[in-house]
Amino acid sequence: MIPPKFDYHRPTSVQEAVQLLQSSPEAKVLAGGHSLIPLMKLRLAAPAAVIDIGRIPDLRGIQALDSGELRIGACTTHHEIATSQAVQRAAPLLAEAAAQIGDRQVRYRGTIGGNLAHADPASDLPAVVVALNATLQAEGPQGSRSIPAAEFFVDLMTTTLQPGEILTQIRVPALGQGTGSCYLKFEHPASGYALCGAAAIVSLNPDGSCAQARLCFNGVSARPVDAAAVAQALVGSDLSDGAIDAAVEDHLRVPDPVGDIHASASYRQELAKALGKRALKAARDRARG
Amino acid sequence: MTHGNGTRGIFGSAIKRREDPKLITGRAKYTDDLQLPGMAYAAILRSPFAHARIRHIDTSQALALEGVLAVFTAQDVEEAGIPGVVPVGWLLPTLKTPAHPILAKDRVRYVGDAVAVVVAEDRYTAHDALEAIQVDYEPLAAVADVRQAVEPGAPAVHEEAPDNVAFTWEIGDREGTDTAFQQAAHVAKLDIVNNRLIPNAMEPRAALADFDPATGELTLYMTTQNPHIHRLLMSLASIGLPEHKIRVVAPEVGGGFGSKIHHYVDEAIVSFASMKLGRPVKWTATRTETYQTDAHGRDHVTTAEMAIDGEGKILGVRVNTYAAMGAYLSTFAPAVPTYLYGTLLSGEYDIPHIYCHVTGVFTHTTPVDAYRGAGRPEATLVIERLVDECAHLAGMDPVELRRRNFVPPDKFPYQTQVALVYDSGNYEAALEKALEKVDYQQFRREQEEARRQGRYLGIGFSTYIEACGLAPSALVGQLGAQAGQWESAVVRVHPTGKVTVYSGSSGHGQGHETTFAQIVAAELGVPYEDVEIVEGDTEAIPHGWGTYGSRSAAVGGSAIATAARRVVDKAKKIAAHLLEAAEEDIVFEDGKFYVKGSPDQAKTLAEVSLQAYLAHNLPKGLEPALEATAFYDPANFVFPFGTHVAIVEVDPETGQVELKRYVAVDDVGNVINPLIVDGQIHGGIAQGVGQALYEGAVYDESGNLVTGTMLDYAVPKAHFLPAFETDRTVTPCPHNPLGVKGVGEAGTIASTAAVVNAVVDALRPFGVTHLNPPVTAEKVWKAIHGA
Structure with a gap:
């Protein structure tokens, strides 16, 4: 319950976050902290540095395009997703699952990007983004790339995110009529x-x-x-x-x-x-x- | 509701708890909130092995870290020449008592065994330093399972007990019981597991030791249910300071459920560290340490049999239990599966023959000791499961079989075949009330209809009895207790008529500040607001035994009432003198003294008290001041009882058990505060449901606790539980001044059996006759599908 020492960075842009991650490969990215912090407190994870992307404005919020597609910032909380009318309209499956994550405290702090990047197989969102044919957007030193949800999850706690890459956005196509x-x-x-x-x-x-x-x-x-x-x-x-x-x-x-x-x-x-x-x-x- | 203007009815009134505002606004001070000048922080290195030899400990790297003040091991304890152990406080004739050193010497015996302590300037450094200590362990074979531990060839936990048998114990009449079984029409036989439970008080254990080298006095602030017991054991066995040089203080304590009764090594370790360093040293358990080192509960494996005749009358009960002690004997561990278990095996029933044999077993696990209910939930599960199984074998309704066997109301006091004398009871009244609340016949019709639709409802009964408020001291001493079982109280009326009460009880969530003030307000006829309760400080309270075993109201409350009545007796003498009347002509009513027939010429208690302190005009020979002390030693246990009913629905596709209704009719005697009584029942039920459906510590083959976090070990959450429906019958305790019994454990004692019985009832169509708790969804699914 008492973590070892670590450095703490709070970048203000995705670009800065990517640079920080590149310069300290032993670092871990912190979003809502509800997966990483417990591991650190149990000393099961002991990163030399933590890069807190939770306050980067570009990573927050839900946008509904005219096409109906949702663009959800990686640091949008489960609570925001569960209660978003745009999500409930376009992809009610995602809102329904987000509302079942953890408890109220977890939903107010935990984020969709953190959840997916952590890739805990017992978590609620992985199967949902696969079922919705979502696309995951990642940002790294080589620039931006799109990963279909079906290709994102590799194994227990393992994804196709490359070292140095940060998950930035989740794109969810709207479900059709009927x-x-x-x-x-x-x-x-x-x-x-x-x-x-x-x-x-x-x-x-x-x-x-x-x-x-x-x-x-x-x-x-x-x-x-x-x-x-x-x-x-x-x-x-x-x-x-x-x-x-x-x-x-x-x-x-x-x-x-x-x-x-x-x-x-x-x-x-x-x-x-x-x-x-x-x-x-x-x-x-x-x-x- | 206002109570300031009078005290009529304050006893029995559902006023809100006066301690809650400070607790729920975060202003209450717990041990970990305390900060003393020069305070250092301790962290304790714990064994990662269930069983290993310690070849060597190298503390040099830890000591080299900046901010580390000291690292102590068993060697330092030995060199200090202090006793350095934690003792067992309950002896049995056959009990083996291997020493439990405060820091492990040469050998560790469970995951969590304390090996070394780091003291540092801050908590983070202390924890970093733990990782820098090099311990060379030689891992040895371990055994965590209670039955495997007594198999030939099992690794021995202690040399003193090569077969891992800590004790054997029996109660009842073996031959008579065997003979009775030969007359049986039906014999129910069940293999019953009382699953190992991990207490989860909201506040983890903590200790802050402040040794003053100038005076040679140790002040120990700690999470305790019984500061006086800790002072005694600390002095006698752990650190060797004389008792009058030790002060133990319980600040606010956030729950215990038994886990804060026991004397652990940790408070002795920080006391030792403070004595060595001459600085205050604080330690607070992490939740991981809570799971690994707070004494666990239950962990029995039992073969139980009940014989009935053709009419459903119980002829006999035969029980053989293996009870885990864990790696060391915790403070009251030997009493739990013996005198708090075997003595309860008559339940609410008139059973002519009972025999119970218990083997206490050392295992390479966390020690096991009293946990809410302590022995009595285990006994209730055994008896109530057997009764249901007998009813099933005889083709009888389980309610009817219970009715036929209850000790009838006219048979009290009732001598059981297992030592207890039940002083009072009316079991059928509680049962009838519960049946009415659940509408039993209607439920059976619904159950039948539901089964036709493929839905599986079940109803489970637990007609339980509890013996609590252990007593009297002389008897308990004969049974092996190394503690008295009386309680102390001082009631002090100040010159202004305000009252301070000092109680040897030590509340940690029970609401003593409220209920004890209600008792005194009623006894003295003073406003409730004028009464202050002081507990939990050995310097303020002369002596006492604390809060456990549902004893605070029955024993502590009785001590307070007794002291208050002594105050009234003395005040009456002074009032008679002031009113120039004979003492026997004085009437005391609503806080006023007057001469019979002249109520307008009254003296209030405050007026009398002022005169008592001025001492200008006292009766000849009477000492000044107005206070009284009582050391109340009860004549007998108290015997709460009742009927709990659980209604469940089982999802046959997933095995999920839904607790749909829960009805509890309890008889806890006279009720001081119905709100607090209901709260205790609610919490107790929840914990018993936890044992029934969710909780269960799991060790792997190597003795690792695999349910070591809240992610893995399920305590019941609010949304798992229905709104409890509670009611009461009132059969006052005949032998204490308030007619009260205990209520803290009743819910837990009753509810596990009720819920397990309900699940088995739901699964009868699948031929299920028994399931051991925790009755998880997977276990149910397998039972349904024969997997």
């Missing part, structure tokens, strides 16, 4: 992290059949799981309870399921089935309005 979504979480009673989190999106054809579907999971593997086969099986179906149950039962495969003292791998797979069905049904009901 689309419903749902995020459901089965949380661990101690941490509130997801033993399993299911993000579902369902789009309807004018006749009520399934035009498109997405089903992604947090917590069950070292990285977000995209259950594309389940989604594929649903396209064209009538989205009845039976159709959803069958698609999940027949096509859900969790690659490399994780098991630990909190939940075994086999139980997590069962949770994924149960939550996947429920999230899809709720998304369908919302799509039907």
